[in-house]
Amino acid sequence: MMKVGLTGGIGSGKSTVSAIFKEIGFPIIDADLIAREVLSLFPEILERVGKEFGEGFLDEDGLLKRREFGNFIFKYPKERMRYENIIIPYIKKRIFSLIKDYEGLGAEIIILDAPTLIENSLHKDMDYNILVYVDKETQIRRIKERDNMDCDDILMRINSQMSLEEKIEEVNFVISNAESVEETKNQVMEIASFFNSCK
Numbered sequence: 001m002m003k004v005g006l007t008g009g010i011g012s013g014k015s016t017v018s019a020i021f022k023e024i025g026f027p028i029i030d031a032d033l034i035a036r037e038v039l040s041l042f043p044e045i046l047e048r049v050g051k052e053f054g055e056g057f058l059d060e061d062g063l064l065k066r067r068e069f070g071n072f073i074f075k076y077p078k079e080r081m082r083y084e085n086i087i088i089p090y091i092k093k094r095i096f097s098l099i100k101d102y103e104g105l106g107a108e109i110i111i112l113d114a115p116t117l118i119e120n121s122l123h124k125d126m127d128y129n130i131l132v133y134v135d136k137e138t139q140i141r142r143i144k145e146r147d148n149m150d151c152d153d154i155l156m157r158i159n160s161q162m163s164l165e166e167k168i169e170e171v172n173f174v175i176s177n178a179e180s181v182e183e184t185k186n187q188v189m190e191i192a193s194f195f196n197s198c199k
Contacts, residue, residue, distance in 0.1 A: 001103045001107055001108060002110075002198065003099065003109075003125065003128075004026075004110070005114065005117045005123045005129040005130065006112065006117070006129075007114055007116075007117035007123070007130070007131055007132070008131055008132030008177075009115070009139060009163075010161065011138070011140070011142040011143040011146070011154075012177060013132055013134060015113075016184065017175055017177065018111070020185050021188060024188075024192055026111050028111050028113055029095060029099065029102075030113045031091060031113060032113070032115065034091050034095060035087065038094055042090050045090060046064060049083070050062075053069070053072070053082075071153060074157050075156060077160065092120070095122070099112075109195055112126065115161070116161065117129065118162060119162055123171070129170065129171040130191065131164065131167050131173070131174050131175070132177050133164050133168070133176055133178075134176070134178045135178060138178050139154075140158070173191050175188065175191070
């Protein structure tokens, strides 16, 4: 089974590209969904968050206050690393479990959609890797429109990840997503044709 990593910075349009791959029939493993899912599957994660970061980041039902906690860990990189050290092993375990499931079902190709694919070395377990690329101005504008954040919060989140320029060095394909959806779709279709030819 061919394993393909898909990554990109916040606001790069990675979700749009992932949706196009899904639309044309490629199975997608979404690391963002898994990051939410593991909080339900493994209650000990939120127990540790409460103990190590404070119960104030959990609501009355014991669930994570995502926006508040996100703003906190992106403001303090060491705290973000502490949280990632807690949650990333669970995310990886779930990802590899799903990959194994797809393989058992006879899937020929799967795409792992993960914003921190390279930062967490998951790209090394893939056969090919794709980066969705946009310039920083476009990133900022899109995040502002989508999430209604101020510029300081946006830059904190962008700067918390490896730069897109650095990521280019680690991938096999780059999709430029600064223009129209149609242009992006054409690039996706070209890459999809390559993958299908390798089956």
